[in-house]
Amino acid sequence: MSKFQFPKSIASRPVYGTLAPRPGKAHLMIADAEGAEALLDLAAQDVGLMAKAHILYIPRTTGQAYTDRLRALEPAQFYVGPSFDAALPRLRRVLSDAHMGLQVYLAGTEGLMGRAAAEVAAAGIPLGAVQTEHRGSVARRMQCVHCKGITEDVTTDPFTCSHCGLNLFVRDHYSRRLAAFQAVCIDAEDPGNVPEPVELYK
Amino acid sequence: MTIQFNDETFRGDYSFRNSPWAIKRFPFPFHEDSYMYSVNMEQHRGGPAGSVYEKRFDVDEHYVSEMRDRALVLAEDPLRCQSLPHMTLAGWDLLELIMVSKSEDYPDLFELHRDGDRWRWVNRPMGIDDTFTFMDETTLPYGPMEYITRQTQGDFAVLDQRDDNLWMDAGMVTTQADWSLDFDIGMNFFEWHAPVPLAHEMGIFKRALKFLMNVQQGAPARRLNWTMTVNPLLDTSPENYHKWGIQKTELTPENIGAKQHLRVELQTFYRLPRSNALVFPIRCYLIAFQDLVTVPKWGRRLHRVVRDLPEELATYKGFIANRPMMLDYLSQYDDGLPTSPGVWPDLDTEPPLQK
Amino acid sequence: MSAAPQKTKAGAEKIEVIVSAVVPVNELVTRFEFQRPDGAPFPPFSAGAHTVVEMNDAGRTRLNPYSLMSDPADPGTYAISVRRDDQGRGGSLFLHRNVKPGDRMTLSYPVNLFPVDLRGRKHVFLAGGIGITPFLAMIAQLEKLGARWELHYACRNEALASYADVLTARHPGKVRIYYDDRKQAIPLGDLLDGQPLGTHVYVCGPKGMIEWVHRTATDHGWPEDNVHSEEFLAPQPGKPFEVRLCKSDMTIRVGENESLLEAMERCGVDAPFLCRGGACGQCETDVVEHEGEFIHRDHWLEDDQQASGTKIMPCVSRFVGPTLVLDR
Numbered sequence: 090m091s092k093f094q095f096p097k098s099i100a101s102r103p104v105y106g107t108l109a110p111r112p113g114k115a116h117l118m119i120a121d122a123e124g125a126e127a128l129l130d131l132a133a134q135d136v137g138l139m140a141k142a143h144i145l146y147i148p149r150t151t152g153q154a155y156t157d158r159l160r161a162l163e164p165a166q167f168y169v170g171p172s173f174d175a176a177l178p179r180l181r182r183v184l185s186d187a188h189m190g191l192q193v194y195l196a197g198t199e200g201l202m203g204r205a206a207a208e209v210a211a212a213g214i215p216l217g218a219v220q221t222e223h224r225g226s227v228a229r230r231m232q233c234v235h236c237k238g239i240t241e242d243v244t245t246d247p248f249t250c251s252h253c254g255l256n257l258f259v260r261d262h263y264s265r266r267l268a269a270f271q272a273v274c275i276d277a278e279d280p281g282n283v284p285e286p287v288e289l290y291k
Numbered sequence: 292m293t294i295q296f297n298d299e300t301f302r303g304d305y306s307f308r309n310s311p312w313a314i315k316r317f318p319f320p321f322h323e324d325s326y327m328y329s330v331n332m333e334q335h336r337g338g339p340a341g342s343v344y345e346k347r348f349d350v351d352e353h354y355v356s357e358m359r360d361r362a363l364v365l366a367e368d369p370l371r372c373q374s375l376p377h378m379t380l381a382g383w384d385l386l387e388l389i390m391v392s393k394s395e396d397y398p399d400l401f402e403l404h405r406d407g408d409r410w411r412w413v414n415r416p417m418g419i420d421d422t423f424t425f426m427d428e429t430t431l432p433y434g435p436m437e438y439i440t441r442q443t444q445g446d447f448a449v450l451d452q453r454d455d456n457l458w459m460d461a462g463m464v465t466t467q468a469d470w471s472l473d474f475d476i477g478m479n480f481f482e483w484h485a486p487v488p489l490a491h492e493m494g495i496f497k498r499a500l501k502f503l504m505n506v507q508q509g510a511p512a513r514r515l516n517w518t519m520t521v522n523p524l525l526d527t528s529p530e531n532y533h534k535w536g537i538q539k540t541e542l543t544p545e546n547i548g549a550k551q552h553l554r555v556e557l558q559t560f561y562r563l564p565r566s567n568a569l570v571f572p573i574r575c576y577l578i579a580f581q582d583l584v585t586v587p588k589w590g591r592r593l594h595r596v597v598r599d600l601p602e603e604l605a606t607y608k609g610f611i612a613n614r615p616m617m618l619d620y621l622s623q624y625d626d627g628l629p630t631s632p633g634v635w636p637d638l639d640t641e642p643p644l645q646k
Numbered sequence: 647m648s649a650a651p652q653k654t655k656a657g658a659e660k661i662e663v664i665v666s667a668v669v670p671v672n673e674l675v676t677r678f679e680f681q682r683p684d685g686a687p688f689p690p691f692s693a694g695a696h697t698v699v700e701m702n703d704a705g706r707t708r709l710n711p712y713s714l715m716s717d718p719a720d721p722g723t724y725a726i727s728v729r730r731d732d733q734g735r736g737g738s739l740f741l742h743r744n745v746k747p748g749d750r751m752t753l754s755y756p757v758n759l760f761p762v763d764l765r766g767r768k769h770v771f772l773a774g775g776i777g778i779t780p781f782l783a784m785i786a787q788l789e790k791l792g793a794r795w796e797l798h799y800a801c802r803n804e805a806l807a808s809y810a811d812v813l814t815a816r817h818p819g820k821v822r823i824y825y826d827d828r829k830q831a832i833p834l835g836d837l838l839d840g841q842p843l844g845t846h847v848y849v850c851g852p853k854g855m856i857e858w859v860h861r862t863a864t865d866h867g868w869p870e871d872n873v874h875s876e877e878f879l880a881p882q883p884g885k886p887f888e889v890r891l892c893k894s895d896m897t898i899r900v901g902e903n904e905s906l907l908e909a910m911e912r913c914g915v916d917a918p919f920l921c922r923g924g925a926c927g928q929c930e931t932d933v934v935e936h937e938g939e940f941i942h943r944d945h946w947l948e949d950d951q952q953a954s955g956t957k958i959m960p961c962v963s964r965f966v967g968p969t970l971v972l973d974r
Contacts, residue, residue, distance in 0.1 A: 101485035113867030189841040190867035213767055213844020218869030234471055234529045262486050266477040277536030377764035453763055454871045505928055509659035509755045567692035567761040
């Protein structure tokens with residue numbers, strides 16, 4: 090599937106690249122849904138890489154579509170989980186005794202890459218050293234600046250906060266620490282005047 | 292001089308007022324009749340007697356009331372003050388900088404007695420007399436940054452310097468021009484300025500970053516920034532925008548002189564010695580349009596600046612909708628006469644309004 | 647805004663000091679300790695900082711940067727350790743031969759271009775020879791903060807291993823010394839592979855050692871941001887050349903044994919500087935016109951900037967050719 094070209098944006102918005110093998114004794118790969126395609130492409134570039142790799146994969150809407158192909162790469166460790174939250178204890182365990190030189194590869198939705206990157210950064214790997222490749226849904230993980238609640242998989246602008254119910258518009262301002270874009274009340278100066286939601290990037 | 296502290300509010304009934312003294316010393320930010328971004332940095336080594344630039348940390352008539360407002364904000368939302376774990380040392384640096392500066396600059400208001408690590412701090416206006424151990428967090432009621440910035444006017448961004456960038460890793464932010472510390476904490480210089488229009492393309496932030504990374508110990512710097520606020524609301528936070536945003540629509544030709552405020556930030560920059568961090572105090576001064584136009588030069592000039600400001604900037608600063616009404620009001624105070632260069636009021640040399 | 651415009655001064659703020667002790671450490675290295683004439687405390691500093699020592703060498707002003715090696719928590723004393731360089735430009739020789747206890751000197755405020763990353767879970771210091779000096783301050787600071795660190799220190803031989811005895815005695819288990827004459831070497835590859843996430847490595851020593859550490863760390867998958875180094879460049883002598891300074895409206899000649907920055911200072915041109923070692927960027931100067939070749943030696947300008955011929959760092963870089971016009 091073709092990759093989505095995000096429009097040029099402001100300096101806080103993450104920019105994603107294309108995964109490439111790097112030297113290192115251990116390789117941690119975290120992907121969701123179509124992000125599996127990026128891992129398959131990565132494996133094709135370096136036949137020896139998977140023998141040193143630990144893959145954490147969350148298929149989400151893609152179900153079984155990619156799991157067998159990923160398993161066929163014969164990674165040193167392979168985990169398939171139902172959600173990022175379910176995978177989190179395992180991820181933290183892996184990071185807790187990893188060594189410097191660990192290479193991290195993230196692929197899939199912005200929400201998954203953002204959350205995984207924040208965990209990895211908290212463990213001590215600078216974000217500039219983490220590779221990312223966007224695949225699949227362009228939905229965004231949004232934080233309501235008012236109630237601080239996170240709404241996952243937002244696909245329209247404006248949208249309704251899933252916690253406090255305010256009508257929010259989608260900003261490009263992004264916090265790597267929170268792994269979320271900022272959402273701000275759209276009708277504060279004219280309560281009730283909320284434009285029709287439009288699909289993101291349309 | 293002894294300062295008479297006002298008993299006033301920055302919310303609800305908005306009883307905030309500037310005395311004639313405060314109006315005259317207001318840090319008017321426009322040195323000419325137009326405005327565009329620039330890296331308008333200069334050294335922060337005093338200024339004319341009585342001006343807001345004279346002392347390292349200016350204390351004025353609003354001090355006690357501003358600190359009361361800050362305590363209210365923090366009680367409602369503790370996330371307005373945060374410090375990432377590696378920034379505690381910078382917090383101690385900041386505490387020392389402020390305590391030493393204020394006790395030297397305002398000996399009648401503040402005292403610092405140091406006996407080795409044993410420090411006694413007296414803050415008369417706020418009725419504080421605390422003894423603690425320097426560098427021992429367990430001897431203070433809050434972390435060092437929070438403790439001292441609950442007693443110092445202005446917001447504080449504490450920036451870690453590493454990897455050729457500055458990182459906003461700690462701060463006390465309750466009098467901000469619509470940005471969220473909780474959202475921006477941990478960001479680098481370019482990331483937290485990302486929403487500012489035009490300036491990135493102009494290379495402003497690259498130059499500013501180079502300048503700031505070279506601010507050295509013993510050689511602080513300063514600049515001014517400005518925006519507009521309806522009502523003397525210090526806490527124009529994004530967190531509460533859904534509550535205060537509506538106030539922007541309550542301007543009328545009758546109330547605009549009293550309600551519309553020019554909001555000026557005196558930003559200073561200090562290298563912190565032990566941590567090599569940079570602290571960025573952002574002091575907010577508010578003035579009602581009706582007070583500002585009592586200085587004829589400022590009335591003339593503000594009209595011209597607001598009139599000619601590029602649309603992107605008026606939008607970013609949040610007053611595009613109110614600009615026509617602001618211009619109707621301000622044009623009454625612009626008689627077309629030339630203005631003297633520089634920011635000072637020049638009350639003795641500039642002619643009174645000729646209409 | 648210009649509330650009270652002031653011109654930016656060249657260099658950092660200055661501190662008048664008295665030399666309180668001159669202590670030979672070994673055959674090549676001497677420690678100089680300073681106090682303030684009025685007994686006042688020094689400004690606190692962050693470990694890794696240097697100070698620029700101002701020397702009046704028979705009418706010629708010398709300005710050399712040295713790492714502060716004293717305990718940052720001790721405001722009573724600043725100390726530097728200086729290795730005598732018999733082939734150098736003379737700053738270290740002047741200090742070794744002429745400076746005595748009781749002398750008055752001028753230091754700059756501390757400037758830190760080699761700070762500790764306080765987020766680090768662990769700090770690994772790699773020192774070569776006199777490169778030990780910034781680590782002495784870092785160790786003192788990290789001990790107070792209770793942080794994890796270890797030092798690997800390569801020296802030519804036992805006699806020249808400055809402070810190795812003190813460090814080993816004070817911090818057994820955290821300090822390893824490697825002697826060249828015993829064919830010992832820092833086992834860098836294994837050392838890098840074994841570190842927990844969040845470790846930072848700092849290297850200070852000869853140019854070759856710094857390059858070796860950066861290269862090996864990259865080969866072992868380390869992020870660039872976790873590898874820190876500081877190398878002071880001394881200006882190298884070169885062929886004399888002429889420079890036109892258009893703002894000052896004068897043409898000056900840069901002699902064989904002085905830097906472009908020093909030549910400007912000698913001619914009374916107020917040029918900005920901080921580190922005088924090609925690292926801080928403060929002296930960056932625009933080139934208005936040139937005909938000839940630049941000898942860029944700084945760590946500041948990007949490769950494309952150096953190639954463009956539009957910028958020069960006068961503290962370490964030189965020029966060969968008939969015409970050079972600078973915006974200074």
